[in-house]
Amino acid sequence: MTHPIERAAPIARVTLQDVAREAGVSLATVDRVLNRRPGVREKTAARVQSAIARLGYRPDPVAARLARKETFRFCFILPTGTNTFMRILEEQVGATADWLLGQRAFIDILHVDVFDAEALATALEGLDPRYSGVAVVALDHPRVRAAIDDLVERGIAVVTLVSDAPTARRLRYVGIDNTAAGRTAATLIGRFSGGRKGTVAVIAGSLALRDHTERQFGFTQVLGSEYPHLTAVLAGESRDDAAQAQRLTESVIAAHPELVGIYNVGAGNRGVAAALEGAGKARDVIFVGHDLTPHSRRFLLRGIMDAVINQDPGHQARSAARILLAHCTGEPIVAEQERIGIDIFVRDNLP
CATH class of the missing domain: 1.10.260.40 (lambda repressor-like DNA-binding domains)
Structure with a gap:
């Protein structure tokens, strides 16, 4: 009963x-x-x-803001281009904006070429003073850091998102530990290699992005110290463009017949997969990349990619908004809630 x-x-x-x-x-x-x-x-x-x-x-902070007719407006500065992860992140920022409406806070999205330091700094410098806070996919460049510091000086809180500028006066970085992510990629390729000797190619999106340089550093650190039978070579920078990633992969396949693995530090997994398939190397070369998207999911299922190191874009969007809102209202931040974890996906544990 x-x-x-x-x-x-x-x-x-x-x-x-x-x-x-x-x-x-x-x-x-x-x-x-x-x-x-x-x-x-x-x-x-x-x-x-x-x-x-x-x-x-x-x-009740919302009721108090309502009584004072107080609102907050935030700007999220996201990259231009075809990076699928960034498009997913933008969708999650939109979903977060719906939640913020109930908190009497609003989000605007501004698209900028974050690989271009001058363009990004100019966008930061020209932001409307009505913004209470900014979340930006940052480039670790002197002019960008100065622009962030100027915003903070003007009373506008800044959160760096996905990629950090740690010496700037930003309020907080919202993203994974990228050095740990790179170390993880090296461990995966090293273990998957089964003792085979050869070369592992590293394709960066841009070495001007802090997250990419930290990933590369962590990767070479572990590969060099724990897997001496593997040698890392930098294939070049793809600027997160699939066509450029494909060209770089084709070049490294031609130059290194002993190629054991590829670590794609940024976006452009479609280009790497296309080059591996075109050369008939999809089953021979270990391929580890970042971010679970519809494309990387398909590559895992087909056996082209061996592992994907993921960061949750929804968690990042919500965390950035919560941190900016808490700063504006004087409410405490729960540090553990805002920690962005690293997920590892292979074909057999896809969500």
Whole structure:
């Protein structure tokens, strides 16, 4: 015999009216005490504070902003181009914007060529002063860092997203530990190689992007120290373009007949896969790349890619928005909630 599930009644939020009733004072008196305005006797203020403590009253920040007719507007600066992960990230930013509406906060999206330091810095320098905060896929370049610092000086909080500029005065970096991601890629290729000797090609999106340089550093660090039978070579920079990634892969296949593996540091997995298939090397060369997209999922299922190192774009979009909103409202940040983890996907554990 089944029994109906008894659901607890929702706990009602304690209101200012409840505090006033408990303290035996008017609503206006409670408001004056909470906002530290004069005109309340010390004993009365103490009675109100005691009622607040007994009832566990917590101010409703959204209601307070509504009463003050206060809103926040954030700008998310995302890359131009055909990077599928960035398009997914943009979709998640849009979904986050829907949530923020209920918090009386709004998101605008600005597309910029983040590989171009001058273009990115110019976009940052020209941002409307009405913005309360900015989330930017950053380029670690002196002019970009200066532009970030200028925004902070003007009272606009800055969060770096996916790629960091750590010496700038940004509020926080939202993204994975990219050195650890590169080390992970080296471990995967090293173990998958089964002791075969040869070359592992590294294709970077741009060595001007901090996340790409950190991934490459972590990769070569582990490969050189733990897998001496493998030699890493830099094939070049693809600028996250699939056609350029294909050309680089074709060149490295031709130049290194002993090629054991390819680590694609950025986007452009479609180009790498096309070159491997075209050369008949899809089953012979270990291929590890980043970000689970419809394309990389298909390559895993077909056995062209061996592993994908993933970062959750939805988590990143929500985290950046939460951090900017918390900064504006003075609310605490839960550090563990905002930590972006590294996922490893192979064909057999695809979600």
